[in-house]
């Protein structure tokens with residue numbers, strides 16, 4: 001017989017930190033549990049937010065639906081634009097370009113994914129670039145965008161278009177703050193200077209502000225960014241450092257004037273010691289150089305970034321430092337770390353906001369009583385570690401599978417030993433193009449396959465079952481998919497037109 005537990009329900013949650021992690025948590029928890037749980041958020045204007053984090057992945061729309069956020073309103077208020085994928089330039093080799101588009105590649109037939117048929121067609125000199133079979137990948141460089149057409153037939157690629165958003169990070173936090181406060185979240189301005197613990201399990205009982213005021217709660221969310229005040233400083237939970245595989249540890253971020261219509265994709269251009277991002281918004285373009293301090297200097301990085309902007313800079317470059325990796329436990333005692341306090345995987349695939357969202361969802365699913373049952377924590381921590389590690393491997397793939405030899409940085413990442421889990425994915429793909437999504441890992445077949453091929457990793461063969469298909473049928477399939485994609489893209493409006501029609505921001509609203 002299991003013992004009857006006597007813990008009382010959680011009545012109060014204190015969120016420490018008001019960046020994207022803090023306000024996303026506040027908005028979601030107050031929406032789901034607001035009737036029974038008091039939510040307070042403490043933030044310090046003096047410390048401010050990190051202020052980057054402007055590109056997302058498609059999962060964010062599920063978070064918006066949970067919060068009943070109107071998409072047009074959200075895009076308008078955050079100066080947002082739409083993202084069909086990421087264009088990777090100069091990654092496999094200087095001069096290469098490919099797009100990691102969201103959505104699907106072609107049409108799966110029988111038990112096999114489309115790319116298996118394409119591999120054979122290509123070997124026979126028939127198939128074009130894999131990007132030609134993805135709506136997102138064809139539409140993005142043409143500057144086309146639309147949301148899914150509700151009146152399209154169900155098997156039309158226009159019926160379900162996978163897309164994400166770009167937005168102004170500061171406006172996003174403000175947008176969420178308004179929603180959270182409207183849902184009853186109490187905001188406290190102030191700097192936390194001490195964390196007080198007690199009880200038999202060393203739970204955090206209160207945080208103390210500079211003014212002397214103490215804020216207590218049953219459950220604390222550490223959303224203090226890289227400072228990690230609770231999970232790191234107070235609870236001393238260690239950090240797994242993954243910089244041997246992801247050596248970029250610094251960034252310079254700078255906005256510039258926009259010089260044309262916003263592109264419906266993020267751009268990532270590989271540079272001598274890292275890569276440069278370009279994120280188009282309605283009112284400006286966000287840029288940054290993510291680099292490894294082991295392989296270049298801050299001065300050289302700043303010079304390279306400023307020489308490669310496509311518009312007039314609107315500020316001085318803002319320096320940021322980080323280490324890719326994660327806390328050994330994201331949930332410890334009655335503290336859950338959300339956002340940068342818990343870990344960071346460099347921004348190559350725009351996954352940090354997704355990880356915040358996933359952490360909040362997981363917490364809501366495993367929402368504890370006030371005793372914070374260790375079984376719930378174990379599950380939370382194991383699921384989080386799995387998710388981080390699989391994304392980590394996906395990021396490492398971009399660096400490792402390269403033919404670049406033009407700098408010490410590229411030589412290092414090309415020749416480094418990679419985690420066994422990634423080695424296995426690469427070996428499997430090289431053998432005959434197979435990819436299996438591991439459990440609930442975030443990136444699926446479309447993403448892995450596009451990046452492996454885009455980086456120049458081609459399988460030696462294809463699945464044997466493809467040989468059972470008559471060559472004429474195989475070629476007809478590949479040609480048909482290409483035509484369907486092209487004809488549907490031709491029906492899509494320009495991204496700029498779409499924004500103007502549904503969600504143009506007012507001119508004055510800027511961060």
Ligand SMILES: Cc1cc2nc3c(=O)[nH]c(=O)nc-3n(C[C@H](O)[C@H](O)[C@H](O)COP(=O)(O)OP(=O)(O)OC[C@H]3O[C@@H](n4cnc5c(N)ncnc54)[C@H](O)[C@@H]3O)c2cc1C
Nearest residue numbers: 017018019020021050052053055192224225339340352353
């Ligand atoms: C170079 C770079 C590029 C990035 N690009 C992307 C991207 O494209 N897409 C993406 O999804 N993510 C990206 N990210 C990650 C993204 O910026 C963060 O995940 C996101 O902004 C959430 O940050 P946060 O809320 O955890 O931390 P922060 O924004 O740093 O917020 C921390 C909060 O804690 C408060 N605080 C700290 N100490 C105290 C204290 N003592 N007392 C009171 N309050 C305190 C601060 O005032 C602030 O409100 C990027 C990150 C970096 C470094």
